[in-house]
Amino acid sequence: MDILQFVIERFNYWIFTVLMMVGLYTVIARGNLVKKIIGLNIFQTSVFIYYISIGKVSGGTAPIFTTEHQKELKKHEHHGDAHHGDGHQVPTHQDGGHQDTAHQDGSHQGDAHDSADPMTMDLHAGDLHAGDANTSATLTRAGEHHGVSTPDLHDGDANALHAPANDALVSQGGDHGGDHGGEIATKATEFIEPLYSNPLPHVLILTAIVVGVATTAVGLALAVRIREAYGTIEEDELETADNVAEFGVADPRQQQDGGQGAGRLNPGGAQ
Template sequence: MDSSTTWEFFVGHVSYWLFIVLMMTGLYIVVAKGNFVKKIVGLNIFQTSVFMLYISIGKVDGGTAPIYPVDLNIDPDVVYSNPLPHVLILTAIVVGIATTALGLALIVRIREEFGSIEEDDIVEIEQGIARDENERYRNATGNRA
């Protein structure tokens, strides 16, 4: 591969890599952060970068937005970008906000139940509950279990 094709390959792919970096930042927030609201925001970032990757596939060099003139007289020389990814991502955005809303409602409910929205605290509380239950079970079975 000579240097000009390598350069072309790099320019053609660097935006994909940037989107992947964004995606991984979102994933990192989801995995590493203990706060649930933060996790949801991370999920949103991940999601939006997937949208960017998807939309960038539909881009055509020198193309314009796929909207025709109102009189529907189409100039055959005009290049239009691919409308299909746009349609799919429109659907995905709305589904994304639906999942975000549901997740946030769950957070509100968790906060009401446990008084915290931190993963660490909730794990601790649940371990406490499990310990108590084990204790009760052991007492009820007379230490035979």
């Protein structure tokens, strides 16, 4: 049972591994230049799948605020301003340790004060500004997460979140099913914030997709040029052509490793 659980939890990552292996194999083992580029594409796409899998949250939804959520946020907007001073967004380093729970009420339901600690955003060194409205919003919602999904596991254990996988697994448990339904129902006469998948991997992969297609374009342009210059895009034939031009033999590998020098402004030293 545990093993089955273990396999299911990692299935996506293994599939990514297999796809990546297929792509990598295509790149290394195939000699056709276009095919190599296609192999690179498979390879890169498999990495995209990996990243997106990291960011998935069970029971989550796409990271776009639902209309209800937006309305809810609007309601609390004045609160945010009140805490905020000039309303201009100054990003701040946050330190959950300096948070007092007083900031949290008003912003949200605030049903999980003690679980704010796990979300501690303990950034490097001293430059910490204590929480403004933004900060408290962050922490409150973190609290809710825990409050909703695993209400009984969080007694302010500051390491729960950043602890290695196993701990996280424990706290995850078999949640997100319907078993906290009752708990939610008691409090959920008001609005419940939806659970969103992690947007960061999506952002990264959007960039990576564009980088990938740029590389593909340059690689294919090179393949076209090679076809024009050599009349072939098969790696073996390219090698033979270079060897013939240089040594007059198709396979001089037994002679030496390095190449002879290039000639004047013409290829292969073919004087």
